[in-house]
Amino acid sequence: MSRERVSPALFFVIAGILLAAVAALWLPRWWERREYRKVEAIAGVGARILGGTVVDARKRVDPGMMADKVTSTLGAPSIAVKTQGLSTHEVWKYYFSDGTLTVNLTDGYVARASVALGAPKIRQSRRP
Numbered sequence: 001m002s003r004e005r006v007s008p009a010l011f012f013v014i015a016g017i018l019l020a021a022v023a024a025l026w027l028p029r030w031w032e033r034r035e036y037r038k039v040e041a042i043a044g045v046g047a048r049i050l051g052g053t054v055v056d057a058r059k060r061v062d063p064g065m066m067a068d069k070v071t072s073t074l075g076a077p078s079i080a081v082k083t084q085g086l087s088t089h090e091v092w093k094y095y096f097s098d099g100t101l102t103v104n105l106t107d108g109y110v111a112r113a114s115v116a117l118g119a120p121k122i123r124q125s126r127r128p
Contacts, residue, residue, distance in 0.1 A: 036127065044079035045123045047095055054099035058115050061103060065110045070103060077103070095120040 040046070050057075060073050067090070071077075077092035090105040099117040103110055 033127070040125055040127075042081070043123065044093070045125050047078040047093070047122050049095045049097055049120070049122070050075065050078065052096060054094075054096040054101050054115050054117065057094060057096065057101050058113060061101070061110060061113045063110050063112060067105050067108045067110075070105075070110060074101075095122060 057074055061070055070092070074094055078095040079093045080090060082088065082090045087107050088105075092103040092105065094101040094103070097119065099115055100120045102114045102116070104112040104114075
């Protein structure tokens with residue numbers, strides 16, 4: 001009796017079907033977690049608290065300062081949101097243990113800086 005030989009193409013087809021099944025199960029879950037992390041970042045979940053006091057930080061920021069000077073003076077903001085249109089508007093929040101400094105920028109210049117005293121309420125992730 002002669003043995004019938006299995007075509008190597010059959011192995012590739014079976015491997016492709018298994019790979020497609022794994023991708024169909026894994027890819028949607030990966031995509032949802034990726035999107036959830038992005039939404040959390042926009043909402044400021046897990047934002048860092050900076051060292052120092054909010055009052056000292058406020059003394060170093062004045063209306064009319066350029067954005068890069070604010071960044072060099074205070075460091076990167078805990079959370080930043082930006083919109084673009086005819087002019088660019090940004091809101092930077094600096095969280096300190098004793099309060100929150102909010103810096104509003106228009107076209108790269110500080111338009112307003114405000115202080116909210118009291119420990120900031122920073123949301124934590126509910127992701128497993």
